[in-house]
Amino acid sequence: MDSAKCAKCGNEFPTSGMMRLDGQRYCAVCGEQMMEELHRPEPEGAAPAAGSVCALCGKGGPFQNVGGAALCTTCAHSVYNRDFPKWLKLGLVGALLLLVVALINGEKYFKIGKDLYRGEKLIASGQYDKAEQQLKPVVAFAPDCKKCALLMAKAALLAGDPQAAYDAAGTKKFEEDELFREVSGIFERATKAMQLLKESSDLAEASKRDEALEKLHQAKLAYPEFKAYAAFETGIDESIAFNAKDYDRFLELEEAEAAKSPESPLAVAGVASALACKYAVTGDEKYARDTEDHLQKAQTLSGNDPQSMAAYREYSERIRYRLKSREIIDKTEYDKRFRPELAKKEAK
């Protein structure tokens, strides 16, 4: 009896009981299994038997199994190296160009933003003077920026410069938040101190030295950060000396103040004012020349600062009137006579 090996299980069987499939001999059991497999519907994506077609292009093999699908080598290469469409590549180039444009457009903001964050850090570390300088260009660039204005105001107030704080945020209306409430609180202290200084100044005008000094002390307690208390204290004595027509003492005090702050145009102008008084009462031309020299120096020290220049124009006009007329009058009287608009404005 002829026998042969089953192509699947490898056991030997009589050829009469074997099946032939694709030129191979199988035993009855294996043959039936093979028949079943051949008639089973193909699972989706499964690699087709040899002789089938590519799942993508429908052409013949050789095939490669890609994720369970039989693909011809060309299609297999294309799915592994699927190219990006042209419009997407152009879009990517466009997006990169946009990013460059965005960064160029943002450059002007980056410097300001850096100043803003540095200012914020300096405030946090208690370096208020530096923070004020850092935040100045930020407020100039973005005047409507609430955070910028409030941080600038906070830095200026805590650096003892309430005028700069007022310029930054004093006239603006902002929604209330923690920073706003904090700055408002410091503003209130500064405003109270300024009122007390005004009262102190009025008392000095009335030659009430002790009471003027008491008000000054109260102002210091309310707003200790203010830098100009020493000048105010000298101002009380200057005011008393001026009102008492003690121009030698007035000159002495002004010279001491200028020696303390040689770079301050206002301190130098104070000496010019006292020298002009001396000229008015003595008629000694040396005092007139010295007055002009000090005015010249005050103008030079004012530099290009608009505030200092405006102040120079105001006091130089009065001091030169004093030289010209040899009449000693204070600012209030001068404004009343020659600058009524200003007098009305200041009275308000």
Place this chain on the structure above:
Amino acid sequence: MFIIPGFLISFLTFPGVIVHEAAHQLFCRLQGIAVFDVCYIRMGNPAGYVIHEQTDNFRKTFFISMGPFFINSALCILFCSAAFLPVWELDVFDPMAYFFYWLGLSMGMNAFPSTHDLSHIWKLAPAEAKKFNLLAVVSLPLIAVLYVLNFLRVIWADLGYGLAIGVLGPIMIFKAIS
């Protein structure tokens, strides 16, 4: 809750959808995974898709599924940083800055991987984590958070994420360099 149809959000943030799908495709290519079909944007759900070969390799699965999350997030931070100061801090009206902020936000809003993508990593991660695969260990909590956020899309978690990285990212950058 203010409901806006998903297709409308996709339409309004289409650059982010396109970049998300392109990033999927890019990572498939980088990881040597076959891509059978790609749709970058369409009016439907999902707004875009990439049909690719599946793999049991965790690293490949991770990068293909999470790639768009990293690419979109990075682009969101970049575009938003360029526009952040005028829009959020300086109160300066600059239309170009608003355009770039929208572009950045569209990237951020479409950064989340789909739950389908996450499920692939989720299936492989525990076994890999047991083998002390560091990427798998790190990815587990991230995937869990992203899963939750994906479900919270109905309450605008995607917008919240876009805004969070579009605001916090630039703040951190500027604070670090100043």
